[in-house]
Amino acid sequence: MKTSKFSDSQILAILKQAEAGTPVPGLCREHGMSSATFYKWRAKFGGMDASMMARLKELEAENSRLKKMYAEERLKAEILKEAIEKKW
Structure with a gap:
């Protein structure tokens, strides 16, 4: 299985930025990931x-x-x- 290029702390930081109000497309562009990845992370790790x-x-x-x-x-x-x- 392919490992993520993002660590757990980076994933949590990205999710926190989105909760703070940063637009998702800009966040994805900034970190070099797809919006599908973001939404998958949010479904799996949201609120953790x-x-x-x-x-x-x-x-x-x-x-x-x-x-x-x-x-x-x-x-x-x-x-x-x-x-x-x-x-x-």
Whole structure:
């Protein structure tokens, strides 16, 4: 997955500027990003502070790791099931 060229603190600062009344098109031009990126950030991180944003990233990483673990265990279970069915 591609990483963002903006840090968490930069994203929060950009969102704060927009809340302060800076027009979105000018903000996007100033920071070199698309308006779609801005609106995606606002939907995801709007109203958060730095600690909440860090916690969200931790939870997303943990969720990804757990999904991978589940997929691996599910695959093992399917292999064992096929092996047992073939023996009888």
